Amino acid sequence: MATIRSDSLIDVPAQNTGDDPRERAALVVGANDFSTVTEKVSRIAETRPQFWWWIALLISLSLVGLLKGCLLYLVTTGVGVWGNNQPVGWAFDIINFVFWVGIGHAGTLISAILFLFRQNWRTSINRFAEAMTIFAVTCAGLFPAVHIGRPWLAYWLFPIPNQMDMWPQFRSPLLWDVFAVSTYATVSALFWYVGMIPDLATLRDRAKNRIAQMAYGAASLGWTGSMRQWHRYEKAYLLLAALATPLVLSVHSVVSFDFAVSQLPGWHTTIFPPYFVAGAIFGGFAMVITLALPARHLFGLEDFITARHMENMAKVMLGTGMIVAYAYAVEFFVAWYSGHHFEQYAFLNRPFGPYAWAFWTMIFCNIVGPQILWFKWCRLNPWTLLFAAMCVNVGMWFERFVIIVTSLHRDFLPSSWAMYWPTWVDMGMLLGSFGLFFTLFLLFCKFLPMVAMAEVKTVMPQAHANGHADYRATLGDEATGREDE
């Protein structure tokens, strides 16, 4: 729409992964000004999707169909269609729940914690990381809702006055979960939406057809970008970030209480809350990388989601991975140091028992595989980075499998030991939840601004008064190629 004036473009070299602390790396590379940012991001929502998008949507939607079928079968028949048994009363349902809730954490970490820490590089990736959070929490919410056996009575979990004169049991960590996860979902959605209002206004102002104008117009609430609006908006965003930060730490801590508050060997551990939070961020960043790598390439967003962004995320993943490795070690140490022989057995049973394959998959995927990220070329190469991220995605699912199944299948009484194996319904629902996640994500990519345009503009050199000239001066005439101006 806007004409692009060549003199407003600032051409930044694509290499922004330097480690020189005296230099502040460019966050947006390539030849860009404000209108090219708008153009490159809005174009995705304005043009017809590419062929691969339809294929991906088709595959995801078929998996949603599988999920629907499995749910229908489950609800009409009963949870007996799952492989859950005595003593393994919790299995895929809770594994998938904890897995998906964990995925969500990276989104809030990027959008809230990195915002408070003034990590400006978050601006290009926060929008779709937050979207990922919301879709992951949607998938997570599904499992506890159906695992209760009679999902039409799920409202019993909420403190609604009823004719039975009964209240939910607030001493139960499972009820804390209800409050923690639903608050988390609500606040994340609000945070995401508030962040999107100015960008929705951009789409509204560019929309050509009537339906798009109406839809984006309603969604952007009449935003005019007035400085008085921005003033309160920025304050609201900061406050939301400050509120979401303790929230993200609390959610997975509360999820870990489901386990830690019990007396079961392998679960009854004080390290669980921080260990779960670190693991969630670890797994969440792996999923952000998994989504960002293809998305930046396929949607042509390499100027905003730069090599430096991918590298930074890889570093966060490596760091949280080391915390997870430490937590594994501490669990074993405490089991030994406690002198509690049931606890010691539970931890010997993990690497050497019948589920040793799951344990060693977890160790390889979470601890061994990601170590390649110590090397810079592995962080910069999309394939090695994707390998590390996929390792973590798999490993973090197995971590929850190991925690839940190995602790339950052999507890205090050998007479009640049993093995657990998933049924096809278990597998179908796991696959189906991925289908739901990717369907929502693909629709988000198509219809909403994937990159926070307003925020990206603030980290460009043009946004700073007089910064324009200063920036060119630091780059030198050679780098900008504008000595003739």
Next chain:
Amino acid sequence: MTQANIHTLETPETGELEQEEVYALLAEFEDVDGVKSAAHALKGEGYRLFDVHSPFPIHGLDHDLNITPTILPWIVLGGGLTGMAAGLVLTIWTQSIDYPFLVSGKPLNSMPAWIPIVFELTILLSAFGAVFGMLVLNKLPLLSQPLLQNERFRRATDDRFFITVLTTDKHYDRQGTAEFLEKQGAAAVEAVTF
């Protein structure tokens, strides 16, 4: 005609409305520096009912635009305290008074067990305060606004910076204000009608 309530400015002192239904003068600027210095100059001339519109927040303009600190943090505090009180009342009343249920000999009012509930409700209502408080203070949602009908103004969410001087400003003078804005480096000045 309700012109002044669109912005949270004070009530204009001059009540006369113009003959033609002009809402504001709209001046377009190409960069941040230009709009900043023009806003500063307008303030220096004594204008009060003007605003800057931009695709992203520009810092350092609050003084020139007479923007005072927002009361939003207090709204959030109020929301948080309400949430905390609601959480305490909910847990204490349901578990200890209305439906006492003895679990493993634990005290009926086991406060540590209520912490997660109280915490989550505190955060939830604070967040509602932040979001809905911001919307109410910004007078959003607002689905009809003279500026949004203007073709040129569409770039305010893209790559251009605008100053709007309301016709209700007591220094407003169609010709004089327009010339002043052009002198400040505006790329274009036009009148926005209702």
